[in-house]
Amino acid sequence: MRVDFTALFRTLADWTGRPAERSDRLTGETLLAMMRALVRFDEMVIFAYRDEARPIDLFSTFDADGYHVFVTLYQAGPYLLDPFYHTARAGRAGIFRMRELAPDRFFSSEYYRTYYSKTRLAEEIGFFVPAADGVTVVVSLMRREKAGSFPASEFALLADAAPFVAAFVRREWGDLAGRFAAGQGRSRRSEPVSATDRVWRKLNLTDREASIIEMVLQGHSSESIGLKLDISTGTVKVHRRNVYRKLGISSQIQLLSIYLKNLQS
Known part of the structure; x- marks a missing residue:
């Protein structure tokens, strides 16, 4: 697809003119509009990771059934086996395709057959943004099986956008450590x-x-x-x-x- 510069610049203008205090939903919708102006994808989800703590879901586009699979079931334990989780824990920054990060037998593993295959994705791409206090925010763009994988040209465009996405995430979600502590009574880091x-x-x-x-x-x-x-x-x-x-x-x-x-x- 061609880049929709009109939609992109309109969203940027709206974002810069909004008050400093914004909700996760409004922030996520802003980033969603920017990404949709660049490439085609079916779903977006944004998770924050810190150590082995249950990930915080900051934003997603799923319907009720999709939310159950991609968020509720995932947070119940399967995230601990997810290549994106392990990459986030390693503090890596940048944009990666799932297949770049997955172990050599990931797509034939029981984790894949039992959980990940339920997502029915052709591909998942993640922007990995290390923030403060050991937190990494991952912005995932997903394409369903019918849509196929992201073409090389679209991945290259997203890679060019990665520095902006990182700056956006750090500005909007740069201080999430307190939310992990509040959600667990104390940080997993101290366990x-x-x-x-x-x-x-x-x-x-x-x-x-x-x-x-x-x-x-x-x-x-x-x-x-x-x-x-x-x-x-x-x-x-x-x-x-x-x-x-x-x-x-x-x-x-x-x-x-x-x-x-x-x-x-």
Whole structure:
């Protein structure tokens, strides 16, 4: 599509003329209008991440059913296996396609089959904006299966817009740490044991077993895990078999079910 400069500049003019205090909804709608002037997409969602805390949904365009899948179910635990979540936690900045960030077996993983496939997306692109106090805001643009992936020309245009998106997000949502603390009583940063670590301890896994199984759930192959942990592929497979035997399971879908059940208990 051609850039709609009229809509873009009108939105910019309205934004600069508004009062400093704005709601998440109004801010999200402003950014949505700007992005729609640049490229075609079906949905947009904006999440704020901090450590392992439940992400804050700042804005989205979903209907009720879509909100249940993309936000409610996601916040219940699957976010901990999401490539976007792990990229946000790493503090990376810029614009990325989901397929750039996903582990090598992500699209055949049980997480993908059980949760992500329900989204019925052809592609998801994210603007990653590190803000203050360990918070990263991710602006996700999504295209449904019927629309297909973002063409290279549109991705290049979005990449050119990334510095503006980052500046916009930092101005509008630059101080979110207090909202994480208010939502949890205290920040996860101060907790000595993370949510996932508590699950692994409850399941009586060793640190090495926990590291391997967590990467399995994220969608890493045995080869990928071996490279990241600097151990042989055979050693990875031995640890994986030991964990399955310890938990009395025989499949990744059972592993994911146990993980999510213990995560939420």
